[in-house]
Amino acid sequence: MVRNDWPTTDWQSADPASLRMDADKLSKLEPAIQSDYSNISAVVIVRNGFIAYEKYYRGHGPDDTHHVASVTKSILSALIGIAIDAGYIQNADQKVLDFFPEYASDAADRQKRAITVRHLLTMTAPYPFEDWREPLDKMCMQPDWVRYTLDMLGQGGNLGAFKYSTAGAHLLSAIITRSTGQSAREFANERLFSPIGMKEIPDVTMQSFGFDDLFGKNVKGWVHDPNGNSTGGWGLTLTPRDMARFGLLYLHRGNWDNHQVIPGTWVDESVAMNPNHYGYLWWLREEDGVSAYLALGDGGNVICCIPGQDLVIAIASEFIMNPRDRWNLIKECIIPAVNG
Structure with a gap:
């Protein structure tokens, strides 16, 4: 699709009707949020590349950044695709241990040596914890999060079975740094955020690694571990408009104003439906004829x-x-407002 309205600097808003959206139906969002979703800080809806609806709550505005938690994982997925395209990583089937030659796994540990970048992207690497019971707090107390995760990787569980792991996403961040020489934050600023007009993420020095520093009120910029690796599974702060920019980039298969920021084939692979309903660090949904990632x-x-x-x-x-x-x-409130 050819367009001349890319929001590289500023977004353009348009009347919902001109974007074939029903303003009356969109008006149901406000009471629904006030009554049932009281922790929402902002909603930005983009149709055909224009902002059709934008609302801020609880004292927030367009320039405020928010800790987006595991949305960070999908950013990491994009960075891996960019790094493969640039030749820093061979391909998604490169072995994880290739990037950590100083880590000597047990010769008998065949499963660990078989784990690939793709296994981390699709959450199909084995770990010793029960599904959805990852001891993330334990990792955060370690002096070396990467070594801790490598020790845990491949211990118990079956290679290829879905098991959600935030520590695994952190390994992907370390792989970005090992392969490019830049932190994920630096690599993202240069190769992903700047080309599409997202705000540069500042380097915020971590003074301590307590709950508030890693997850709570002190989260700023992009959190990093004690060795300087940007957190792969959470810890990134974004404005809602920049969240929408990233989504729009994916909607256009990684192309932004005739510049291929992420390879189109990578975007296709990342969001291709599969039995786990999980792509390359993206959740996949098909319901009532609507396909979403x-x-x-x-x-x-x-x-x-x-x-x-x-x-x-x-x-x-x-x-x-x-x-x-x-x-x-x-x-209930957004999809029904779309008029073809």
Whole structure:
């Protein structure tokens, strides 16, 4: 699609009707958020590349950044695709241990040596913990998060079986640094964020590594581990408009204003439906004839891309335990507002 309205610097807003969206139906968003989704900080809806709806809550505005939690993982996925295209990483089937030659695995540890970058991207690497019971707090108390994760990798579980791991995403960040010589933050600023007009993520020195520094009120820029590796599975702060920019980039198969930022084939592979409903660090959804892929973060942070409707929905939220599923809000208040 040829377009001349890329929001590299500024977004253009348009009347919902001109974008074939029903303003009356969109007006149901406000009461739904106030009553059932009270921790939402911002909603930005982009149709056909224009902002159709934008609302901020709880004192926030367009320039405020939010900790997007595991949305960070989908950013990491893009960075791996860019690094492969640039020749820093051979391909997605390169072995994880190739990047850590100083780490000597046990000769008998065949499973660990077989684990690839693709296994980390698809959450199909084995770990000793039960599914959804990852001891992330234990990793955060280690002086060397990467070595801790490499020690745990391949211990128990079966190669190829889905098991969600935030530590595995952190290994991907370390792989970016090992292969490019830049932190994921630096690599993203140069190769991903700057080309599409996203704000540069500043280098914020970590004074301590407590809960608030890593997950809570002190999170700024892009959190890093004690050895300087940007956190791969969480810890990135973005504005809602920049969340939407990233979604729009994926909607256009990695192309931005005639510049291929991410290889189109990488985007296709990343969001191709499979039995796990999980691509390369993207959640995949098919429901009632709607196909979507989503970057999801704790507390209800979402970048939802619906290619069939040229729709990107960015939702920033304050962290709370067990927030209501944002998909219900999207399904009930946003998708019905699209008029063809």
